[in-house]
Amino acid sequence: MSQHIGILVEAEPGPGILHQLTGVIARHGADITSVVIVEARRTYFEMDLEGDPDALIGDLSRLPIVHRVSQEKTFEAVFGKRIVIMGGGAQVGQVAIGAISEADRHNIRGEKISVDTIPLVGEQPLAEAVRTCARLPRVEALVLAGSLMGGDIERAVREVRAQGLLVVSLNMAGSVPAAADLVVSDPVQAGVMTVMAIANTAKFDINRLKNRNF
């Protein structure tokens, strides 16, 4: 049975290092699920491994470029699922209040949900941020918190929904609400509902809602 492990490697900096490290990992048949280059000298891997972590750690340590290798807790174990809230500062703050309070209640019961935010203004920066969310690890839902959003932001919302992200929109002017999975008027409730929708500890199932506007 494979296990999911975290490995931190301290090594010489520079081009080609990742290629050498991943070569050792590939020879152990491990499937890398996440890589973080913390700084030029420290690289952190998460992987599914069938064999013995100590054998892999030993082989990595024997590379001449490597100074130190240690096993660490995985991000999934520490930070869990993420929701991202973006838009105008006033509304993002209120959605965050709801989401953080609700995440707290689920995390106490064993869930791991973190709440990330980015206050942003303008159609192009927001559309880019929406699209970028689909490339961030562990993101399950996105909340658009503002007063007017449309145009390319609407297209970005449809793209990331097609890639599996849940998108919640505040009730606002523009075409974004019509493109979202769920539209909520109260920002605090929008944050709460988004967390409920991704929490395994909640009874809320967005697919069973007849009304998607609140």
Added chain:
Amino acid sequence: MSQHIGILVEAEPGPGILHQLTGVIARHGADITSVVIVEARRTYFEMDLEGDPDALIGDLSRLPIVHRVSQEKTFEAVFGKRIVIMGGGAQVGQVAIGAISEADRHNIRGEKISVDTIPLVGEQPLAEAVRTCARLPRVEALVLAGSLMGGDIERAVREVRAQGLLVVSLNMAGSVPAAADLVVSDPVQAGVMTVMAIANTAKFDINRLKNRNF
């Protein structure tokens, strides 16, 4: 002159893929600064590259395992610096309100600051989350928001400060405030000050403060 670029690769899933992709990137002399395995079939790289991105994209595309390669906006360009707020839900929410409002004001003037939160309870989970922050990309500051924190959380705070993170603590019971760079009683002000401390658009310099308790 080298440029910082983002490259998204769609390829066959499975062990060894990252080793093949990084081999091509190493041959182009690029220094990889960030990797995100979005899902098994989609891997996103950021790198500093001296040469022509199109030549690299062409060589990656010619690998038999690769289906599609595209150039994308970098995370740094979209999400920028991060601050992380962790602790009890009530206090984390209030610190977030301050931090998000202040980040909004700086982001309008050209900064890129995002505000991430995780509501968490218990000494061991919090100590782990503090230590894990030092392995997350783009994190510059950490706010500990609670009513009682000490023991292993204090040790974790000293470790991540030694690794270069700025740590702000609410005024609270336990030994964490004494280990922090800055102690603030009002949670909204704690969020605002943390953003000011990392914003290039702010005049605030924590090293010039005579008093570190507010």
